[in-house]
């Protein structure tokens with residue numbers, strides 16, 4: 001093994017899903033029909049779909065076997081107990097509450113602990129987390145370290161929380177207004193950047209000082225554990241499951257989307273040690289999701305997550321996963337395409353502001369690049385910039401802090417030749433960057449406009 005350095009996809013393919021090749025002319029017509037918004041495309045017209053890594057991965061034969069084995073008993077299904085065992089083997093919290101997605105776990109938790117006079121700090125809240133915090137009237141505050149906000153600054157753990165800022169916030173607002181501290185691993189909205197165990201310990205210390213529980217938004221916990229092993233002193237020989245259990249030992253609970261590091265297409269959970277909170281959460285669960293041994297899920301979904309959790313902590317898988325994302329990012333950097341660095345775990349983020357300096361932010365350089373990648377090569381990505389964050393509740397519009405285009409990599413889904421093709425397309429578009437034009441919005445809703453807005457190229 002050690003003699004050879006090529007990192008291969010650690011699986012072979014048993015069932016294939018054909019991709020339909022399309023021409024530039026066809027894609028040009030699809031783009032116009034979609035109002036130049038890639039969310040409006042038919043997925044069948046996309047060649048390589050890098051819109052998201054959420055629920056888009058390929059399941060293993062073990063997971064499909066679990067789908068067959070799924071037991072659909074309303075209460076106390078064997079599938080529930082297999083799921084519970086798989087979760088608690090890594091995350092030994094006293095209570096595990098299954099939900100249909102991560103956001104359902106968030107909705108339930110914040111309904112119990114949020115409210116108008118509360119503030120919830122995190123390194124960076126994911127959009128659904130922030131929305132669920134704010135929906136209760138509470139305030140969501142991001143306290144990532146300064147390096148985490150700078151696209152080209154290299155730091156091994158750019159997802160770390162600024163613990164001085166956390167301490168200051170708690171003192172300023174008062175302990176009674178901070179029901180929980182959240183840490184997102186890896187930091188999705190910050191570019192898929194990891195959080196170190198040293199930082200988790202430091203956050204834990206601040207929490208202990210004030211008696212505040214620490215929860216993890218653990219969606220990409222396995223990728224985070226891999227980065228700890230690679231980059232943090234003292235962990236090079238620690239098995240991944242042990243690193244995960246060490247992360248768990250520092251927390252009082254977690255929210256989780258099974259669509260990420262449980263390698264499933266749907267599912268999630270909420271887990272915690274507090275008996276009081278768990279009881280209140282279960283009462284809400286029964287209202288909106290279902291009985292506590294299935295949440296919003298079928299028995300077969302629980303089986304898929306149980307099997308996925310055992311696979312996601314395997315070293316061969318993680319080595320391939322993290323390496324294949326870095327492979328794309330490094331090839332783009334080598335070709336002079338500016339990207340957020342270091343390359344994160346689940347996605348590569350192209351810096352569209354740096355690549356398209358001739359397009360002002362309010363003409364949406366990220367949207368222009370994303371549209372061009374689809375038109376030229378059939379690649380679907382997503383703008384994370386002024387289209388997504390520029391419109392405010394009062395109707396005003398300002399440039400976002402960064403203009404990024406995210407290429408999210410579905411798990412175990414595309415091969416290296418797919419990625420090589422993407423590299424070729426992106427290089428081709430980047431070489432012609434000066435020819436790209438900005439866009440104007442011709443139709444948009446008052447909030448979350450990136451999903452449905454329609455655009456027109458500026459000639």
Ligand SMILES: *Cc1c(COP(=O)(O)O)cnc(C)c1O
Nearest residue numbers: 101102103126128188219257259
């Ligand atoms: C995807 C995600 C969520 C929400 O999970 P869903 O299953 O999509 O509802 C929450 N936090 C992070 C960091 C995520 O990536």
